[in-house]
Amino acid sequence: MDDFALYRRLAHQAAASWQLVAVSFLVSLLASPLALLAPIPLKIAVDSVIGSRPAGSRTSSTPGNGRRAIAPPAGSDVWSSRQILQKLEAALLALRAEESVDLTAAYLKGGYDRGPLVQVLATAACKIGNDPHNQELGLCTLEDYLHTRAHDRERLLLASAQHTAGHRKYGDPLEAYRRFAEALGLDER
Secondary structure, X not given: OOHHHHHHHHHHHHHHHHHHHHHHHHHHHHXXXXXXXXXXXXXXXXHHHHOOOOOHHHHOOOOOOOOOOXXXXXXXXXXXXXXXXXXXXXXXXXXXXXHHHHHHHHHXXXXXXXXHHHHHHHHHHHHOOOOHHHHHHHHHHXXXXXXXXXXXXOHHHHHHHHHHHHOOOOOOOOHHHHHHHHHHOOOOO
């Protein structure tokens, strides 16, 4: 049986349902253009809610939000890199966000190697919290820091310190770390 005969036989069998076949054909033709239009209503809705102001401008008036001066602690210019990192780890684990950011700024201002700073920030993010979703945000900023070449990429290190020490935690934020440290015989410092 040649192709022409096959198509003729198929058309003859489909003739009884020609309206259904026509509708199916039209829907399949329109499916792609309609799928391309789907983001447009969402964009219109988001733009009409946010307007021309970025979303962050709406939260800056919330107590505890907004800009603050980031300043290395007094006397930190004479501390060694090791001293700054020890103080930073203590501040992170004690959930003192502003102090953590200021100590990170002191380390950056000192011009020290960024590797040990990233390691302290990453380790603290892993130790703190029993919610992996919050832990991952501090770690993602570090990963972004390692992959970007932007001129102001060190702000990601400040953001990691802020988020790790400053995000809301429930219960004992070091409970999970203590359990793993005990089970694996790790030093709990």
